[in-house]
């Protein structure tokens with residue numbers, strides 16, 4: 001199949017088992033026979049906006065009442081978090097920032113940049129904005145407006161075409177949906193992109209990663225072809241145990257990296273973009289042009305800074321627990337786990353079910369067993385089969401894996 005000749009919507013509709021069918025309604029050229037949108041969303045960290053407000057709020061209340069979550073959903077409500085931030089700032093003697101200027105925020109930006117092996121970093125209100133700024137800087141530098149991506153990339157699926165609407169960029173889908181992007185995809189690109197944006201790990205493949213050798217070859221290929229290489233590191237923190245190398249080693253060879261402050265770290269929001277000094281100078285300009293210069297950035301940065309070390313220290317254990325949980329679930333022949341073995345603290349599970357009925361079951365399990373077992377039940381390209389994203393995180397370390405497996409399997413019981 002020569003997927004590059006298909007429209008984006010057609011490509012998404014045709015490219016494999018998962019094929020993001022729940023997202024087709026968001027794409028410009030959605031396939032005519034698209035399935036109905038998935039129902040039920042807890043609005044957990046990293047999940048996409050779900051159902052209308054009353055249902056969603058109810059859902060979140062139920063999730064917060066649970067003793068633990070299999071989805072790394074928010075475990076604290078915002079009022080508790082804001083009090084913690086205020087107390088933490090008070091203890092540090094930090095009073096305020098103005099448009100992100102001030103020693104505290106700048107040293108946090110430096111901290112992230114140095115950790116990832118780059119010259120400078122810039123706080124961004126969202127990862128979406130961080131990456132748009134990065135792509136725009138590269139496009140203007142080279143006049144090449146083609147961005148090479150994986151078809152499941154956040155740019156393509158979840159940003160309402162902002163790369164093209166705001167910046168006149170064009171996405172070229174380089175790889176098939178079913179595997180991470182590789183060096184040969186860049187070499188064989190129909191049109192050479194100015195930049196390749198690679199998601200590490202690939203969320204819609206259950207957190208799959210290139211092997212270390214594949215990643216190194218990809219870096220080398222981009223360098224040799226003069227293609228800028230950007231990392232969508234929304235979940236970069238979770239890759240470290242798989243590669244068993246420092247963050248700086250993993251990032252070496254990328255021109256820029258974005259990391260999320262709310263996924264895995266658990267802050268209230270925000271992101272950091274890192275790169276070379278001139279690149280970050282330009283990116284700051286684009287943050288401003290995007291309307292991203294918040295008058296006070298301190299609450300976001302403090303929320304991340306006060307938990308960063310603890311979150312990173314927890315990760316090897318999280319990945320281990322994801323392995324145990326995924327293998328426990330895979331032992332039931334009604335469930336299919338992707339990938340096996342899991343590579344990060346996240347993975348996806350596929351099984352037969354009807355989303356509305358599953359939402360009811362999920363809520364019953366939350367009330368009766370105190371475990372939050374799923375956020376959304378996304379339709380897949382296989383009629384009657386749904387997809388769920390699971391992730392082990394804070395709070396899950398106190399859960400017996402057998403209890404977690406039992407709770408998840410209760411989803412399959414008759415209502």
Ligand SMILES: Cc1ncc(COP(=O)(O)O)c(C=O)c1O
Nearest residue numbers: 046126127128154199203232234
């Ligand atoms: C892979 C990936 N990239 C980028 C983003 C964008 O992050 P933000 O929500 O901060 O805009 C997300 C968010 O879900 C993501 O999953």
